[in-house]
Amino acid sequence: MHSSFDDIPPFPNNLPLAPIAIISHAKLLEGDHDEAVRLLTAAKTHGFWYLKLQDTPQGKAFLAEADQLHAVAKEAFALPLHEKLPHALERGVSLFGYKPAGTVKTTDRDQRPDTTQFFNVSKDYVHDIARDNIRGTPITYPPEITTHTPLFQSFTSHGHACGMLILRTLASQLGLPEDSFTNLNLFDHPSGDHCRLTHKPPSPPSPDGGVSCPSSLGLPSHTDFGSVTVLFNWLGGLQVESHIDTTTKSSEGGERGEVQREWEWVKPLPGHAIVNLGDAMVTFTNGALKSAKHRVVPSPGPQGSVERYSVVYFVRPHNDVPMKALDQFGDASHTAGGAVRVAGKFSADLARTGGVLTAGEWMRQRGIQLGN
Numbered sequence: 001m002h003s004s005f006d007d008i009p010p011f012p013n014n015l016p017l018a019p020i021a022i023i024s025h026a027k028l029l030e031g032d033h034d035e036a037v038r039l040l041t042a043a044k045t046h047g048f049w050y051l052k053l054q055d056t057p058q059g060k061a062f063l064a065e066a067d068q069l070h071a072v073a074k075e076a077f078a079l080p081l082h083e084k085l086p087h088a089l090e091r092g093v094s095l096f097g098y099k100p101a102g103t104v105k106t107t108d109r110d111q112r113p114d115t116t117q118f119f120n121v122s123k124d125y126v127h128d129i130a131r132d133n134i135r136g137t138p139i140t141y142p143p144e145i146t147t148h149t150p151l152f153q154s155f156t157s158h159g160h161a162c163g164m165l166i167l168r169t170l171a172s173q174l175g176l177p178e179d180s181f182t183n184l185n186l187f188d189h190p191s192g193d194h195c196r197l198t199h200k201p202p203s204p205p206s207p208d209g210g211v212s213c214p215s216s217l218g219l220p221s222h223t224d225f226g227s228v229t230v231l232f233n234w235l236g237g238l239q240v241e242s243h244i245d246t247t248t249k250s251s252e253g254g255e256r257g258e259v260q261r262e263w264e265w266v267k268p269l270p271g272h273a274i275v276n277l278g279d280a281m282v283t284f285t286n287g288a289l290k291s292a293k294h295r296v297v298p299s300p301g302p303q304g305s306v307e308r309y310s311v312v313y314f315v316r317p318h319n320d321v322p323m324k325a326l327d328q329f330g331d332a333s334h335t336a337g338g339a340v341r342v343a344g345k346f347s348a349d350l351a352r353t354g355g356v357l358t359a360g361e362w363m364r365q366r367g368i369q370l371g372n
Ligand SMILES: O=C(O)CCC(=O)C(=O)O
Pocket: 196, 198, 219, 224, 231, 233, 237, 238, 294, 295, 296, 309, 310, 312
């Protein structure tokens, strides 16, 4: 069968790759104990892993839908800007719709603006659960998106089911009732869940004659703010921040700790999705699980001359979930590394609301901060 991987230049073989695990969808579905242990380790360390989808019927269908959405993305982003802008999302009002390039908060040292456009296609919109944004304004998309509603329905159902399998497995491995996290991410409740289509233009040639210009940035470094992200991309460009703890004992017996941060490439693998956890899971587990920083840089080597698309499903807690640690993880406000460290980004609002935001408000505020 034809795949979007067939049409692109190869990923160079001399780049430092993130050493992330490959987790099998089939084994998770079977309840394989060793695979569940490996998943928990991945969720506590890198916060990123590959999910091998080609070994199950549901996984195969999900992969095929991602490929079809790759084609939909090509069509939708090819529209002239004046046909996309009427559907633009608005900071603080709407999470869903079109995001032009250059609006994401710059987080890197050299403050490079992003070159990536999005269409954020709401799960609630395609399933007719809610047709308005969190502030009551109607969500709209161009016909290049809406004519594919059955495809978006199927992709979002598979994306959510995949997220629920991961959340059930993680809850069991953490010794919690199996539905502890899935109950916070219910499919038929209004939420920030969406399918995101992204497009990044080819990178301009670099001054030394290579194809990728390092001064253009796809997406600045960020953490995702929901529960689980399931990502399909075909071209390289995604990098994850590694945390190599170089803590050494000094001769005086004390510890000289230093955490070195480096960017490692995540090479797209045919037949696999890339999965990561978002900040909501850090909050619910009071820091036990990890949401890793990542960014999109120019695609490497010959891939830099090609248009880059990705297709993403974001599982996010439904809107009325309180964003706080589960009881089993204790009071987040008194421990380092937990909810307040993440949520502390909105300390003024937290003080007003007694320290807990609903997921809907949390998503809205993160959207304001990040511009997406
Ligand atoms: O396009 C990619 O590979 C990553 C996209 C991403 O990180 C995001 O949309 O949050």
